[in-house]
Amino acid sequence: MNAQSSQQQPNDGRHDDDAALTDFLASLMDYTPTIPDELVEHYLAKSGFQCPDVRLTRLVAVATQKFIADVATDALQYCKARQSAVVKDKRDKQQKDKRLILTMEDLSKALQEYGVNVKHQDYFADSPSAGLDPVARDE
Template structure:
């Protein structure tokens, strides 16, 4: 590989990263900065760069949105088998739907015995 080509690719990536981080200055994630700061401090993460913290908040937001979308799909599949003709039912997300979606991401949720 030509060194000049590698330098151009590296410069392009650095420019894209710099532009992306600049956008994070003006981006307001759904998860407030104070909430992000609280949980990051509990894990021992120490960073003064608000852009990095907002990037982590955006990743958390995406993670939760993906789980919610998957749980909704499980709910639709489950309710499609229970649908009665002539009567529309409301979509009701259950803990079973959420637990199944979370399991795909390696999060195991077990209902306490006293709820059985």
């Protein structure tokens, strides 16, 4: 692999990277990811992953956490953008809508960037104005 081929010609930058990576892995021992170790170990074992090193388990947990956090952040931005696009027509309703809620609409938009196509049911309307777009709503 790349790592092995470049080991023959070491340069100073690589040692720094190595040191940084070692420090990072060591710091994972003290870091508690939101996804618990037991859960990660369960899923890893189910997929046939074998490694006794706790740091690598934590690394996988952190990677998953970062992925979910990225998706959630994108969805949050979509949510905020959608709310600011609504014309300030009904004050009270807007106050109610101002709450940041993770919805399928925002989530599917956010996930599309990550290569996940989620189709939520369009016909499942939980409010009378659910199917209408903002332009139609204010007319």
